[in-house]
Amino acid sequence: MSTTHTYRDLFRLDGRRALVIGAGGIGLEAAKALKDHGAHVTCADQDIGTAQSAAEEVAGDPLQLDVTDAAAVRRAAQDLGPLDAVVLTAAMNVRKRILDYSPEEFDRVVSLNLKGTFMVIQQFGAPMVARRSGSIIVFSSIREEVVEPGQSVYAATKAGAVQLVKTAAAEFGEAGVRVNAIAPGVVETSLTHQIKSDPQWYQAYASKSALGRWSVPSELAGAVVFLASDAAGYVTGTSLRVDGGWTAIDGRFTPPTPP
Template sequence: MGYQDIFRLDGQVALVVGGGSGIGQASAEALAAQGATVVVADLKAEAAAQTAGRIESGGGTAEAHVINLTETKAVKALIADVVQRYGRLDVAVTTPSINVRKPVLNYTEEEFDRVVSVNLKGTFNLLTEAGRVMAEQGSGSLIAFSSIRSLVVEPGQAVYAMTKAGTVQLIRGLAVELGPKGVRANAIGPGVIDTPLTAPIKNQPDWYKAYAERSILRRWGKPEEVGGVVAFLASRAASYITGTIVFVDGGWTAIDGRFTPPL
């Protein structure tokens, strides 16, 4: 294995769900930059097409699809279409999640079901369907998005945090079961990343600043800083990494407290 080539993904086919914006878009572009053919799937057709267009304008190969991860039949159909067209699936990335920020005692049943359906069922749908294909072909990399909330929780995020911890355990289970068949499974745990989904926080200066100062690096992360980790986990450079979570959080989960004592 030559070190100059181990990050390359030439000849590989990658599916990125949630690739229309934010971290998903950065992930799709990072995979394409390393030579992968990228299938960009998103709930919004225009967003998926825009990302695919950005990749192709940069010299990469991509196509766009519309998908709702909570629709099991639709996920099966998308995976089947990818395999029929390209003959394989080497990388599957799932990024979509939703968060209803409110005290857990105030959660409605509908809100609970909605968060769990997208964050857990949707993730399960993609990983298991892609995992079947990869197990049969004897290779592949499954990448799911968890969060710092899988470890630490703040008021109003109990249900979201529950789903993110569940995602990590699902990844570990898949790693255990599919590893002997040549398939790796890993999670990524972003901290606060500057994306369209976090715009409501950015619009509140005190909240935005508090989050920035909570990390060791004293700033928010950028989508491309997460996309690079996706490309790494997909590559041969990560060939001995499976069943774990990689935190991309500026040290959020390493530092204790918000007060620096006099030393």
């Protein structure tokens, strides 16, 4: 930390440029938090309407971007120029058991969650390495570690994304570029509507966490700001769990204890 700064400045992002890919839900809250800490934010999404709406909220720039399109990711990295932070939230899940999965569904999930992650790390990491600074933040999931029926391909891609993060951290580290993941638990978003619409399923997930509830997208924003800022200057190659204690708890039963 520079002698001209105080610890109060550790989380400030003034003058820095950030890109958030996947600008709805968690991505929107991440963009708001980055903006409120001083960053200029580009909001990217496959849906240009979502990108534009997010950009308006943070006085940033919209960008239509499909991370499964390697050429488009390459062009975006070139056109945007030097970035200080890149946040990738875009992902998808097809919730089916292994015996019911089709090859086409497998390819769709892997293409976005794994290939897309690789392309973002590769293409946006290259200019960061060249200028010897930057932070890449990939959203993983508790499914990188724990699973349930119907999560096979999604969980495999999230575990794979974490290994990409670790390898990029090892390869980019000597250039001063940090690469990390954030692993949320269950989050109240439009993508979890299927679960929320089933009261028993919804409550089962709520009770699995130590806090006894779901999270909301804004509760992920602090982790993004931390990993993008100088406060995390020595943090790389890790997966930061923001899961309400989900992965800390053994089972869903609270045994009786002696008085």
